[in-house]
Amino acid sequence: MKRFAHMLVALLTIGALTACSGGGSTPSGQTPGTGTGTGTQPAPATEPAPAPEKTLTLGLAISTLNNPFFVDLRDGAQAAADAAGVKLVVMDAQDDPSKQISQVEDLITQKVDALLINPTDSDAIVTAVEAANEANIPVFTVDRGANGGKVVAHIASDNVLGGRMAGELIVELIGGQGQVAELEGIPGASAARDRGQGFHEAVDGVQGIDVVASQPADFDRAKGLTVMENILQAHPDIVAVFAHNDEMALGALEAIEAAGKADQIKVVGFDATDDAVKAVQEGRMAATVAQKPKEMGRLGVETALKHLNGEKVDEYIPVPLELVTK
CATH class of the missing domain: 3.40.50.2300 (Response regulator)
Known part of the structure; x- marks a missing residue:
């Protein structure tokens, strides 16, 4: 009986030593849990998320x-x-x-x-x-x-070219003869300067045409109406008007129609706005230079x-x- 007890103690001691060994050994110089055994693996390194692009x-x-x-x-x-x-x-x-x-x-x-x-x-x-x-x-x-x-x-757009196109059309429409008025845009605006330059390049050399009035109406329809009323009083015999934009042309057209001279005066504008194109299609305006x-x-x-x-x-x-x- 005593011999059996000694054998049981020996067996239990061997089992305890085997359990403590973990089934293997840690390689020399390596900390447990960091190798290829059953230790916890570190999370793989991740790339930082790209910064969102700036909205211009x-x-x-x-x-x-x-x-x-x-x-x-x-x-x-x-x-x-x-x-x-x-x-x-x-x-x-x-x-x-x-x-x-x-x-x-x-x-x-x-x-x-x-x-x-x-x-x-x-x-x-x-x-x-x-x-x-x-x-x-x-x-x-x-x-x-x-x-x-x-x-x-x-x-x-080439505003000088556009003004020249308008001037050449007016020369054609009035047969190179008659008094012409010009409604200018805002003084100092490059579009007003360039369109006026092109217009005068086309008409100033024509002997039978006399530009009797060149007055600013600031690209504004209401001012175009007022300025045109004044021009008609001072120069009742004009036969054509070039306006540096359609808003002034439409204002001038109102004054001309109110004066009963719609059949006598050709109006040419610039920009081809919807209202101006409609007036051209209706035969009330002679033309407009189309920009985009x-x-x-x-x-x-x-x-x-x-x-x-x-x-x-x-x-x-x-x-x-x-x-x-x-």
């Missing part, structure tokens, strides 16, 4: 949204911005140069990635362009240019994005013109 923001400083042409320009820009997934901040200067300068300064403070500017006044906007240059914000002008500062690209403002807005945004992506862009990007007649 473009600023559009527009001369006025109280004109269907510039509403179309804004809409074209907005559609292009939406398609590209970028933010577009639009500022309406309401034809006030000082207000536009303040708005551009505000966009600079917001640190927009690029500025699209449709200047109210090509001279006055220079200080705002220079402020953007100092802030390293690229500037693009649309429809109207800036007379100073660094501009990456200008997106516009939505295309300008689209090209403005796309050109700015190309530049921001490091692509080379042309300094002048033309938008085609065409003459709309009945």
Whole structure:
């Protein structure tokens, strides 16, 4: 019995030693639990999540949204911005140069990635362009240019060519004979200067044509009406009118129709807005020079994005013109 007890103790001791060994040994110099045995494995290293891409923001400083042409320009820009997934901040200067300068300064403070500017006044906007240059914000002008500062690209129709097209049509319509009036845009706006230049290139050399009045009506329909009323009183024998935009042309048309001279005076506008094209189709206006403002807005945004992506862009990007007649 005593011999059996000794054997049982020996067997229990061997079993205990075997259990403590864990079924194997730890390699020399390796901490238990870190090798290939049954120890806990460390979590594999993971790559840090990529930072989300920044959404680009473009600023559009527009001369006025109280004109269907510039509403179309804004809409074209907005559609292009939406398609590209970028933010577009639009500022309406309401034809006030000082207000536009303040708005551009505000966009600079917001640190927009690029500025699209449709200047109210090509001279006055220079200080705002220079402020953007100092802030390293690229500037693009649309429809109207800036007379100073660094501009990456200008997106516009050839306004000199458009004015010449209008003038040549008037010469044809009146057979090279008669008194003509001109309604000018905002003094200082590049579009007004260029359209007037092209118009005079076409008519000034024609011996039988006399431009008896060239007066600003600030691209505004109501002012076009008032200025035309005054011109009709001073020059009742005029036979044609060229207006630097359709809003002034439509205002002039109201004055002409009210004076009972609709059959005597040919009116040519510029921009091909919906109201003007309708007036041409109805035979009330002789013609309008068609620009494509939505295309300008689209090209403005796309050109700015190309530049921001490091692509080379042309300094002048033309938008085609065409003459709309009945």
